[in-house]
Amino acid sequence: xxxxxxxxxxxxxxxxxxxxxxxxxxxxxxxxxxxxxxxxxxxxxxxxxxxxxxxxxxxxxxxxxxxxxxxxxxxxxxxxxxxxxxxxxxxxxxxxxxxxxxxxxxxxxxxxxxxxxxxxxxxxxxxxxxxxxxxxxxxxxxxxxxxxxxxxxxxxxxxxxxxxxxxxxxxxxxxxxxxxxxxxxxxxxxxxxxxxxxxxxxxxxxxxxxxxxxxxxxxxxxxxxxxxxxxxxxxxxxxxxxxxxxxxxxxxxxxxxxxxxxxxxxxxxxxxxxxxxxxxxxxxxxxxxxxxxxxxxxxxxxxxxxxxxxxxxxxxxxxxxxxxxxxxxxxxxxxxxxxxxxxxxxxxxxxxxxxxxxxxxxxxxxxxxxxxxxxxxxxxxxxxxxxxxxxxxxxxxxxxxxxxxxxxxxxxxxxxxxxxxxxxxxxxxxxxxxxxxxxxxxxxxxxxxxxxxxxxxxxxxxxxxxxxxxxxxxxxxxxxxxxxxxxxxxxxxxxxxxxxxxxxxxxxxxxxxxxxxxxxxxxxxxxxxxxxxxxxxxxxxxxxxxxxxxxxxxxxxx
Amino acid sequence: xxxxxxxxxxxxxxxxxxxxxxxxxxxxxxxxxxxxxxxxxxxxxxxxxxxxxxxxxxxxxxxxxxxxxxxxxxxxxxxxxxxxxxxxxxxxxxxxxxxxxxxxxxxxxxxxxxxxxxxxxxxxxxxxxxxxxxxxxxxxxxxxxxxxxxxxxxxxxxxxxxxxxxxxxxxxxxxxxxxxxxxxxxxxxxxxxxxxxxxxxxxxxxxxxxxxxxxxxxxxxxxxxxxxxxxxxxxxxxxxxxxxxxx
Numbered sequence: 001x002x003x004x005x006x007x008x009x010x011x012x013x014x015x016x017x018x019x020x021x022x023x024x025x026x027x028x029x030x031x032x033x034x035x036x037x038x039x040x041x042x043x044x045x046x047x048x049x050x051x052x053x054x055x056x057x058x059x060x061x062x063x064x065x066x067x068x069x070x071x072x073x074x075x076x077x078x079x080x081x082x083x084x085x086x087x088x089x090x091x092x093x094x095x096x097x098x099x100x101x102x103x104x105x106x107x108x109x110x111x112x113x114x115x116x117x118x119x120x121x122x123x124x125x126x127x128x129x130x131x132x133x134x135x136x137x138x139x140x141x142x143x144x145x146x147x148x149x150x151x152x153x154x155x156x157x158x159x160x161x162x163x164x165x166x167x168x169x170x171x172x173x174x175x176x177x178x179x180x181x182x183x184x185x186x187x188x189x190x191x192x193x194x195x196x197x198x199x200x201x202x203x204x205x206x207x208x209x210x211x212x213x214x215x216x217x218x219x220x221x222x223x224x225x226x227x228x229x230x231x232x233x234x235x236x237x238x239x240x241x242x243x244x245x246x247x248x249x250x251x252x253x254x255x256x257x258x259x260x261x262x263x264x265x266x267x268x269x270x271x272x273x274x275x276x277x278x279x280x281x282x283x284x285x286x287x288x289x290x291x292x293x294x295x296x297x298x299x300x301x302x303x304x305x306x307x308x309x310x311x312x313x314x315x316x317x318x319x320x321x322x323x324x325x326x327x328x329x330x331x332x333x334x335x336x337x338x339x340x341x342x343x344x345x346x347x348x349x350x351x352x353x354x355x356x357x358x359x360x361x362x363x364x365x366x367x368x369x370x371x372x373x374x375x376x377x378x379x380x381x382x383x384x385x386x387x388x389x390x391x392x393x394x395x396x397x398x399x400x401x402x403x404x405x406x407x408x409x410x411x412x413x414x415x416x417x418x419x420x421x422x423x424x425x426x427x428x429x430x431x432x433x434x435x436x437x438x439x440x441x442x443x444x445x446x447x448x449x450x451x452x453x454x455x456x457x458x459x460x461x462x463x464x465x466x467x468x469x470x471x472x473x474x475x476x477x478x479x480x481x482x483x484x485x486x487x488x489x490x491x492x493x494x495x496x497x498x499x500x501x502x503x504x505x506x507x508x509x510x511x512x513x514x515x516x517x518x519x520x521x522x523x524x525x526x527x528x529x530x531x532x533x534x535x536x537x538x539x540x541x542x543x544x545x546x547x548x549x550x551x552x553x554x555x556x557x558x
Numbered sequence: 559x560x561x562x563x564x565x566x567x568x569x570x571x572x573x574x575x576x577x578x579x580x581x582x583x584x585x586x587x588x589x590x591x592x593x594x595x596x597x598x599x600x601x602x603x604x605x606x607x608x609x610x611x612x613x614x615x616x617x618x619x620x621x622x623x624x625x626x627x628x629x630x631x632x633x634x635x636x637x638x639x640x641x642x643x644x645x646x647x648x649x650x651x652x653x654x655x656x657x658x659x660x661x662x663x664x665x666x667x668x669x670x671x672x673x674x675x676x677x678x679x680x681x682x683x684x685x686x687x688x689x690x691x692x693x694x695x696x697x698x699x700x701x702x703x704x705x706x707x708x709x710x711x712x713x714x715x716x717x718x719x720x721x722x723x724x725x726x727x728x729x730x731x732x733x734x735x736x737x738x739x740x741x742x743x744x745x746x747x748x749x750x751x752x753x754x755x756x757x758x759x760x761x762x763x764x765x766x767x768x769x770x771x772x773x774x775x776x777x778x779x780x781x782x783x784x785x786x787x788x789x790x791x792x793x794x795x796x797x798x799x800x801x802x803x804x805x
Contacts, residue, residue, distance in 0.1 A: 114603050148755075149763040151705040154695060157685055159629050181593055182629055185687060195755065196762035201690060222688060383592060414587065420687070422624065422631040423594065428587050430597065534600050535592070 020235060020310065023395070023471070028075040028509040031119045031165040032390065035234040036310040039392035040469045041510045045517035046554055047472030051486045051496045054519070054552045058097030062547040064088050068526020069547040072119040072165060072466070072507035074127075076141075080511075080520065083117045084547055087131045091144060094520075095513040097551065101144035107132055118388075119165030119231070119507070121173055124193045128173045130162030136175055136191055148196030153177065158184050159421030165231045169241060169283050172199050176228025180246035181301070181425055183418035186226035186275070188243055190286055200286030204228060204245045204274050211288075212273030220257035223418040225249030226275035230388055233308040235321075238338060240280045240289055242308040242323055248275035250426025251301040251382070252370050253413040258297055271297040276304045278325055278333070280340060290340030294325070294333050299369050300354060300411065301382035301425075302329040307390045308337075309400070313449050315343060324393070324448045326402060329354065330385025334449055346451030348444060349385035351406050351434035354378050370411035370427060381409025381431050387462075390507060392469035397489050399445040399454055401475050403463035407439045407536075408432050431535060439536050443467070443477065445492060455492035461537060466507035468519070476519060478504025480533075480543040484521050484550065502546035519552045574647065574657040581648025584641045588633070599652040604630065608652040617649050626702065673802050680799030683792050691759040692787035694796060701803045707742065707754055707761045714800040718793035724781040729756065734771040740779035759784065 023042040024033045033039045046054060062069065064084035074081045080094040087105040092098065107115065121128040126147060127139040134153040139146060152175065153160055160179030167174045174190045186204040191197065204226030206212030216224060225248045232243035248257060248271075257272055270277070270293035277293040294304045304327040311322050315334075323337035330349030335342060342362040356366035370376045383405060391402035413427040433439050443457040461480050468476040469489060478484040484504060485497035503525025510519045524546035533540040589595045592602040599607030621642065622634035633642060647657035673681060684694045685703060695704035700711060715721040732741035732753050741753035742761065751771050754761040756779055785793060 146763075146765050148765070150760055151696075152760075154685075154703055154705060156626055156703050157695070158687065191762075195757075196764060197755065197758050198691065198760065207688060412587070417636065419631060419636075421629075423629045425591060425593070428591050430586070430590065431592060535597050535602075 020237060022310075024511070026512045027077065028073065028511050030074065030121060030168065031072050031231045032233060032307060032309075033509070035167070035169070035236070037233045037307045037390070038309060038311075038395075038469070039390055039467060039507070040394050040471075042471045043510055043512055043517045044471040045512070046470065046474065046510075046519065048474060048488050048495060050554060051472070051474055053554055054486070054496055054498070055555060056498070056550055057518070057553045058551050060090065060092055060097050060099075060549045060551075062088060062090065062549075065524070065545060065547050066526070067115055068503070068505045068545050069522040069524035069549070070116050070118050070506045070526075071522050073509050073520050073522070073549065074120050074122045075509065075511040075520075076122050078513045079141075081120050081122055081127055081141075082522075082549055083120050083129060085115050085117055085526070087115075087117050087129060089120065089127060089129055089139065089144065091127075091141070094511060094518065095516070103129075103139055103144040103146075105129070105131055105137070115161075116163040118163055121166040121168040123168035123173070124171070126193065128166045128168060128175075128193075130164065130166050130175045130177075132161045132163065134158070134160060134162055134177065136162070136166065136173070136189075136196070138173070138193070138196060150191060150196045150198075152189055157421050159423075160184055160227070164229050167232055167234065167241070168193065169234050172283070174232065174241060176230070176232075176243065178227050178229040179421075180225035180227030180229070180249055180275075180303075181251055182422055183223035183249065183420050183424040184227065185222060185224055186228055186245060188228045188232075188281070188286070202279070202281055202286045202288065204277075204279070206273050212270070215271050215273045217257050217259045223249055223420065223424060224257060224272060224275060225251070225424075227305065230305045230307060233310050233323075234283060235310055235337060238321075239283045240337070241283050242278060242280055242310070242337065244303070244305040244308060244325060244327070245275055245277050245279060246303045246305045247295075247298040247301045248272040250416055250418070250424045252299055252411055252429070253372075253415050253426030254297055254299050255415060276302060276327070278304060278308060278323065278335060278340070280337070292333070292335050292340045292342060294327055294331070294345075295329060299413065300329070300378055302327055303384070306386065306388060309391065309393050309448070310337060311393055311448055315449055322448070324400060326386045326391065328380065328382070328384030328386065330380045330404075331358070332400070332402075332448070332451060344449070344451075347385075348402060348404050348446065348451070349380050349406060351379040351408060351437070352385070353408075370413040372413050372415070375410035375412045375430070377408055377432070377435070378411045379408035379434055380405065381407050381411070382429055383407055383409070383431060387464050389464050389505075390466035392467040392475065393448065394469040394471075394473075394475075394489055396471060396473060397445070397454075398447065399489070400448045401443065401445050401467045401469055401489075403441060403443050403465075403467065403477065405439075405441045405462055406434050406437065408434050443475075443487070443492075445475075445489070457487060457492045457494075461540070462533065465504035465521075468508045468510060470510055476508050476521070478508070478521055478523070480504065480525055480540065482523070482544060484508070484523070498552070500548075500550050502544040502548065516553055516556070521550050521552075523548050523550055577644050577647040577657050578651045580641070581644035581646070581651070584637065584645040585648050588637070588645065594629075599649065607649055610653055612649070612653045612655075614646070614650055614655055614658060617646050617653070621646050621649070673799070676795050676798040677802040678799075680792075680795035680797065683788065684796050684799055689787050696760050697784065700800065705760070711800060711804050714804050715797060717797060718790040721793045721797060722782040722785050726777070726779055726781050729777040729779045731774045731777045732771055733774070734766055740777040741773065743773055746773065
């Protein structure tokens with residue numbers, strides 16, 4: 001009995017050691033909150049009963065106003081680290097907003113670029129920054145001084161850029177890049193956090209001699225896309241890094257990269273591997289453990305680059321380790337994160353016509369592809385049923401909260417010769433309204449396994465800011481008109497709203513210092529989507545840009 | 559005479575209208591996605607083009623040659639000449655410029671630089687992305703591309719053997735945290751030392767407090783280790799490329 005007790009305790013202890021931190025507490029340590037990417041905090045000082053009293057306590061202006069502010073702040077031990085669109089880094093006192101240090105990266109001024117930076121990673125006493133011109137930089141977290149700097153690629157050649165936040169995992173920092181809408185071969189690169197030395201690189205387009213290379217026609221693999229432009233997740237118990245990969249290139253025309261269904265075998269192997277897939281890599285070696293291709297042959301620019309939310313849920317009476325993932329097709333995929341097994345998929349958009357549905361084993365039926373001789377109406381369009389802005393998961397409600405866009409596009413494929421690092425869309429498109437309706441969006445709460453929708457918050461324009469869920473049963477986000485607001489996590493009822501003076505395109509976070517809970521949100525409209533919106537709503541011209549972090553808290557007791 | 563001029567003007571005005579209409583069509587197919595310049599030049603991922611005060615020479619140059627270091631392609635090699643003239647006329651019309659009837663003629667211009675075949679092959683090899691970091695451009699900036707870890711190449715080796723054997727006497731040995739590694743020293747100040755760590759490609763620019771690192775002359779590092787992914791024939795082609803572009 002004693003021995004058994006000991007064993008049970010031992011097992012519990014071992015489980016605690018490898019248990020995945022899923023909710024954040026005082027800190028907001030990484031891009032997705034924790035490496036499970038829930039964007040959920042256990043803090044509940046601010047809650048549904050008192051959120052109406054929430055008021056601004058400080059603001060910080062980055063001074064970098066060209067392209068808005070898409071960042072996720074990181075908070076560690078009372079210090080808030082923020083990066084702006086042109087890779088300027090600021091360390092601020094998280095309680096007062098006092099500037100501790102700033103690092104001005106000398107980003108070359110290149111005409112025609114749309115610079116962005118979506119966040120930093122912090123770990124091993126360092127702040128890790130990926131730059132728009134493809135450098136990885138480690139700064140001393142205390143002083144902001146450069147510790148190491150390494151060129152990941154040459155933007156003048158690859159046409160790629162680092163805009164996503166790096167992921168700090170154990171003793172390494174992992175980073176992806178954009179480039180998949182150009183003639184570019186995607187990859188994920190890991191560097192030793194202390195020295196900056198290359199640890200491993202994984203190419204998302206299988207090269208000669210690699211498994212999956214046979215799914216590429218001729219030399220098309222050289223410019224096959226598969227950009228890793230967002231940030232992945234990590235499960236320490238499985239030692240697996242999960243990352244979503246982008247579309248195959250050229251985006252809309254597949255004739256040069258895809259031979260035939262018979263030759264490539266649409267299922268189970270996949271087409272144009274490992275594009276438009278979720279990949280699971282060994283965190284130490286970067287070796288592929290499993291992959292699941294969500295959009296075989298992607299000819300819609302649907303990508304699969306977004307966040308991988310790691311949850312444990314009951315499926316058919318059994319507790320399963322899951323990975324929940326939405327891509328631009330408007331479908332949510334549910335995978336077993338141990339094996340990559342397909343568990344289910346369901347649409348979260350109302351307007352979807354590219355497929356009539358999905359089979360029990362994940363095969364899409366009656367697929368509508370763009371053709372060369374005329375435009376084809378496809379829903380959702382390449383803007384995606386969901387944009388890159390991150391969803392949130394609350395273990396208290398059991399819901400995923402996701403921003404959804406109802407928009408279609410007229411797609412037309414066109415064969416194109418690739419030119420390295422240059423645009424390689426293989427066609428064109430024009431955004432358009434859904435049949436019989438208007439372009440609009442909604443924020444939904446739904447069950448991550450069944451897809452059953454609990455409530456929906458409709459909105460006239462787009463919701464392009466990430467979501468934040470808290471144990472106070474609140475869901476926070478902002479809209480392009482400048483309102484930052486809180487919804488009741490159980491009902492979707494709006495409980496509080498504040499006009500911040502600029503549109504929301506970034507990711508809010510929450511943290512506490514000396515027992516006081518703060519909510520911080522980046523403000524400042526901008527970006528590709530922001531500008532493209534003018535084609536839909538002329539009044540979008542009035543959405544304010546800027547680059548300011550606004551921080552809120554409850555008034556202190558007098 | 560006067561009548562003839564008027565007739566010519568009318569004819570060219572019709573030509574101009576046709577050209578702009580054709581350009582609008584080319585524009586929609588090649589330039590208008592939300593990732594690029596948007597419908598009617600409204601802007602998207604790439605800048606707005608309408609009402610920017612662009613002149614025809616700028617538009618022509620940019621459309622033909624693209625912008626290095628950005629996603630803007632060189633349409634001079636991908637669009638048919640008439641379509642090229644048309645899209646230039648259309649973007650001009652978004653900036654209040656009436657199309658120049660001589661636009662098609664203007665498009666002839668000087669030909670792009672062409673390298674001899676061996677040098678062109680060497681150029682491709684020098685930057686070849688499929689080699690990952692085991693390519694020349696990981697450490698050398700040549701002809702406007704590549705990472706400038708080393709000083710600019712001024713003396714081109716005669717052949718593959720010389721290229722492999724390029725002297726590395728300036729590579730030192732740095733010792734920090736009990737570990738010695740090959741280092742290209744950038745600066746040795748009173749407070750800090752900056753070196754490129756050459757342990758593994760790509761080189762890492764590292765900054766150490768001066769007291770925490772020692773630098774000794776000499777290293778076992780050889781240029782041959784950085785050229786391993788290339789065959790002798792490939793290196794000969796690279797030599798031909800360097801000869802063609804290095805002053």
